[in-house]
Amino acid sequence: MQLTSQQAQVVLDSAEARARELGLSVVIAVLDAGAHLKALRRMDGAVLASIDIAIRKASTAVLFQANSEAVWDYCKPEAPAHFLELTNRGLAPFGGGIPLKGPDSAVIGALGISGGTVPQDTEVAQAAFAAFEARFKPARSNA
Amino acid sequence: MQLTSQQAQVVLDSAEARARELGLSVVIAVLDAGAHLKALRRMDGAVLASIDIAIRKASTAVLFQANSEAVWDYCKPEAPAHFLELTNRGLAPFGGGIPLKGPDSAVIGALGISGGTVPQDTEVAQAAFAAFEARFKPARSNA
Amino acid sequence: MQLTSQQAQVVLDSAEARARELGLSVVIAVLDAGAHLKALRRMDGAVLASIDIAIRKASTAVLFQANSEAVWDYCKPEAPAHFLELTNRGLAPFGGGIPLKGPDSAVIGALGISGGTVPQDTEVAQAAFAAFEARFKPARSNA
Amino acid sequence: MQLTSQQAQVVLDSAEARARELGLSVVIAVLDAGAHLKALRRMDGAVLASIDIAIRKASTAVLFQANSEAVWDYCKPEAPAHFLELTNRGLAPFGGGIPLKGPDSAVIGALGISGGTVPQDTEVAQAAFAAFEARFKPARSNA
Numbered sequence: 001m002q003l004t005s006q007q008a009q010v011v012l013d014s015a016e017a018r019a020r021e022l023g024l025s026v027v028i029a030v031l032d033a034g035a036h037l038k039a040l041r042r043m044d045g046a047v048l049a050s051i052d053i054a055i056r057k058a059s060t061a062v063l064f065q066a067n068s069e070a071v072w073d074y075c076k077p078e079a080p081a082h083f084l085e086l087t088n089r090g091l092a093p094f095g096g097g098i099p100l101k102g103p104d105s106a107v108i109g110a111l112g113i114s115g116g117t118v119p120q121d122t123e124v125a126q127a128a129f130a131a132f133e134a135r136f137k138p139a140r141s142n143a
Numbered sequence: 144m145q146l147t148s149q150q151a152q153v154v155l156d157s158a159e160a161r162a163r164e165l166g167l168s169v170v171i172a173v174l175d176a177g178a179h180l181k182a183l184r185r186m187d188g189a190v191l192a193s194i195d196i197a198i199r200k201a202s203t204a205v206l207f208q209a210n211s212e213a214v215w216d217y218c219k220p221e222a223p224a225h226f227l228e229l230t231n232r233g234l235a236p237f238g239g240g241i242p243l244k245g246p247d248s249a250v251i252g253a254l255g256i257s258g259g260t261v262p263q264d265t266e267v268a269q270a271a272f273a274a275f276e277a278r279f280k281p282a283r284s285n286a
Numbered sequence: 287m288q289l290t291s292q293q294a295q296v297v298l299d300s301a302e303a304r305a306r307e308l309g310l311s312v313v314i315a316v317l318d319a320g321a322h323l324k325a326l327r328r329m330d331g332a333v334l335a336s337i338d339i340a341i342r343k344a345s346t347a348v349l350f351q352a353n354s355e356a357v358w359d360y361c362k363p364e365a366p367a368h369f370l371e372l373t374n375r376g377l378a379p380f381g382g383g384i385p386l387k388g389p390d391s392a393v394i395g396a397l398g399i400s401g402g403t404v405p406q407d408t409e410v411a412q413a414a415f416a417a418f419e420a421r422f423k424p425a426r427s428n429a
Numbered sequence: 430m431q432l433t434s435q436q437a438q439v440v441l442d443s444a445e446a447r448a449r450e451l452g453l454s455v456v457i458a459v460l461d462a463g464a465h466l467k468a469l470r471r472m473d474g475a476v477l478a479s480i481d482i483a484i485r486k487a488s489t490a491v492l493f494q495a496n497s498e499a500v501w502d503y504c505k506p507e508a509p510a511h512f513l514e515l516t517n518r519g520l521a522p523f524g525g526g527i528p529l530k531g532p533d534s535a536v537i538g539a540l541g542i543s544g545g546t547v548p549q550d551t552e553v554a555q556a557a558f559a560a561f562e563a564r565f566k567p568a569r570s571n572a
Contacts, residue, residue: 044145326466
């Protein structure tokens, strides 16, 4: 199954809605299963740095099939995978990137949020992920 | 004046509408005055190659403040700027990239379209540009 | 549907068999639908240049969903897409790259061959493609 | 002496066999003495991130003629070679990359494994290395 524009739109709109509630200007990136851009929205006022960060968080999530912050467990200084963060053109192993899954639980893409603090970006990402799941996974009981 | 999300949305929606009329699946890229991504939409069915091409057409347009195909005049084989196309990480000097201007005629960004033939992409780009101008330039008599 | 290791193996083995018949040493690259490496084999004696060329031919094929040489129609000097070959980090728009399709005709990857002359590489690529089709498309009448 | 396809095949097959025993999906990369790809296999289910990581581990091993994790001694924070990890386009100084040597003990390439935890990747790498040594170094008493 391929990530659709309709699905990307739900991610963009729900992320922006949550960011607005938090008073944030963020960049929202949506990548497909191959880490290619499907959609991107930079809200007015978001800093330029967030474009690359949002894409990189989503890329980290899809490449490892894990939340971006989970990748930190593998590359933190006391972990054995020293400098893992330098692979794949540079990872963003901190909160804000979440894989998106199809009905069969296969990863079909990922979303990435950047613009606020890491906890804020994570909150926006989770809100978008929840909206995506609510809309496209009616028949599944767990994510 | 900075390109707004509202303006980018008009470009995305009008380009997609024209592409649908032509039976095309395209990538629509909107860059700001600094050639940074403001918005991107990849329609379902567009080939992956079009992501980079659409961004590059828009980039060519904003970097030279000219339609992407106009840059061809400077880098075509018989012109004196040999290999100009290799600058700026590679130009896309063919139809589909158009600068976007503010009320004071200053360039505030550009749009780029890729997915059909060059004439088709150019047609989609012009439709999006026209929609942008109609919506945001009511008081100006020329573009 | 995702390209499998079993499918990649058929491509590698059938390409190598044809290359041996032609007395060639080639590089065989197999990419997935997102242009990521699935498998690569460099036969003994193949020149180093062929690694990048084989990958790039396959990448050109999967990004455009077309045989690599077909992309030449778009970027040849008299065509309107001037310097299209500079997009996507550099195309290889000449024979030897062929998209691989699943039972539903969706592109699931591509193969790329480099090491001989372009006609030889194309012949090896076609032999590998034919073996892939014969093995994995029993119920379909046309490719 | 140059690394042969026959040798690469032994590495691919023995690494895959050990990975299967451990229930892992890994990427196996084999580079030659010049750090150029000789062979690569991505097992079904391996995450995309592992392609770059496996190649980089093998690259780290062949460039330093040492096991990838041994390079950590040179670039760890308290060592004097600050930011050594940024050289050579980024090192992967953790377990899973092992140099391959010819009968005269000269380095002829390296293998890299990624897909499991670092200890698991290291175990798979060692199994492949042992199979390589057993097959191609019958007359030598030490590696």
